[in-house]
């Protein structure tokens with residue numbers, strides 16, 4: 555009976571329940587097989603009920619996530635195997651240039667030489683803005699590919715704690731849609747370059763390629779923070795709790811008339827930051843500050859990791875102010891500060 559109610563909700567059609575018989579299905583352990591069957595209900599044959607259910611198959615695809623096993627049954631561009639959207643839709647310009655449009659995830663991973671790496675082939679050389687898109691794609695899929703196994707690829711149902719599809723969980727979700735509390739408005743700020751918004755979004759989800767993430771993906775590297783040399787490197791340690799990073803934050807955060815308890819996670823920053831805006835002329839660039847700090851810390855981390863160049867927290871704080879200045883100039887006509895204002899009179903910006 556609940557399936558019929560569920561069908562009524564998704565299809566918007568009334569079902570005469572007195573004249574309808576159904577075989578109870580309860581939980582469906584093999585969601586992958588069911589999803590494949592739904593995709594196949596496309597011919598003019600078949601009952602109208604199944605065709606109508608298939609027309610709402612997107613509910614199944616939206617609420618299920620792939621568990622990567624052998625990787626051969628997952629389409630790299632067309633299946634949602636990472637993040638919340640198909641890579642084809644998130645990176646249309648790269649998809650257009652790809653020479654592997656229909657390839658599986660497994661085909662795009664080179665196992666040799668070890669460690670595994672991405673084997674992405676494009677029809678032409680990627681230049682200029684394309685490089686930014688490629689960097690964003692790598693943020694999204696991970697610089698190191700997921701570990702493949704000999705187990706079949708499968709889908710798990712996001713709405714049930716055990717990952718098994720049930721009509722009950724679907725009906726409840728459709729009847730009482732959950733309001734996502736992810737701080738979307740904070741993360742996707744139109745005045746900040748999309749590449750940096752993408753970075754902060756990835757950091758909120760603990761997806762930036764810090765050492766702990768790389769180790770979870772099978773890379774055998776010692777876990778030691780590049781900035782302090784003492785703790786394990788995770789997104790929240792690197793961007794918030796590392797002594798080096800805290801010094802950068804302290805050089806930027808206003809010193810009077812304002813207080814803030816450091817959140818546990820990057821997502822916590824995103825949730826709390828907007829409520830904290832102090833007074834003063836600096837209020838306009840307030841939403842940009844966490845982006846500029848976290849991005850500058852990330853660049854510093856990469857410079858230490860790959861170029862063996864290190865800057866002091868003070869120099870990084872000046873980089874932060876230079877970024878804030880350029881974003882403020884681009885976003886607001888009446889933003890008339892100069893870099894020397896921001897360097898020498900920073901605190902006065904946030905006085906009432």
Ligand SMILES: [Zn+2]
Nearest residue numbers: 779781782796
């Ligand atoms: Zn550290």
